[in-house]
Amino acid sequence: MTVLKIAVAGASGRMGKMLIEAIGAAEDTVLSGALDIAESPFVGTDAAATLGKPVGVLIESDFAKALAGSDYLIDFTRPEGSLKHLEYCAEHGIKMIIGTTGFDEAGKAAIAAAAKKTAIVFAPNMSVGVNVTLKLLEMAAKSFSHGYDIEIIEAHHRHKVDAPSGTALKMGEVIADTLGRDLNEVGVFSREGVTGERDPSSIGFATIRGGDIVGDHTVLFAGIGERVEITHKSSSRVTYAHGSLRAARFLADKATGLYDMYDVLGLH
């Protein structure tokens, strides 16, 4: 059995800790490095100390130290951090699984360019359930293309810094693409005051932030006399971690290229 040597960026973050636990629990993966920003109080500590089972891998802020001996970097941090990691990984042939959300167009273009030098899975949601939900939305959008208003509602924990969520935006893109619309033109991201009547071609977004909500997404197709809601709810971040490990296994025989979770899960 080949054992995948995986480093984790944002090692002390919510997803970082979950990933370190999942890597330790899987038979075919080993934690080979842990990275965090220099300001982090966890730099220099064991990557799994907060899980109560030290693994002998220290959290480093120096890329070369953190990534020496790693074939993969799983990155759930912030766009500015992921882009720095990306540059290093592309240069050193380290494959990346990028779960960070909130990239602008330039950031997404940088990821696509780096994928010419190394293999990358980039997706706003690594869970099987959300990616199957995206397929359901393609089907639903075809059937509700006329006479149904489309609204996307997402809820996350109080610490989330970007809105709408990457998953909600992806849902909007999938629906807009299916309907031949451009999300940049039809997306409505806030409403306040006298808004006028709803444009029937619009796709609306609503954001809720509170407590410890892991991640809920609902797409509402509201017609006359009926409405349909397609909902996905995450009850644990473990689903994102397991999806990330599936992504690493998928990249094992790829040298370059940009992939998403549809590729990993065979959903295209």
Ligand SMILES: NC(=O)C1=CN([C@@H]2O[C@H](COP(=O)(O)OP(=O)(O)OC[C@H]3O[C@@H](n4cnc5c(N)ncnc54)[C@H](OP(=O)(O)O)[C@@H]3O)[C@@H](O)[C@H]2O)C=CC1
């Ligand atoms: N694709 C998916 O399936 C999922 C994606 N996400 C996305 O992953 C990202 C992280 O989420 P979460 O783990 O909850 O966030 P956290 O804030 O808990 O963790 C982020 C980690 O990244 C570190 N960090 C912050 N800024 C930088 C930087 N500039 N460079 C490098 N590292 C940095 C943080 O360090 P410090 O704490 O010291 O600031 C922390 O260790 C978000 O974009 C979120 O939307 C989340 C879940 C699932």
Ligand SMILES: O=C(O)C1=N[C@H](C(=O)O)C[C@H](O)C1
């Ligand atoms: O920040 C989070 O927590 C999550 N972020 C991702 C997103 O923005 O879609 C995925 C998931 O919803 C959890």
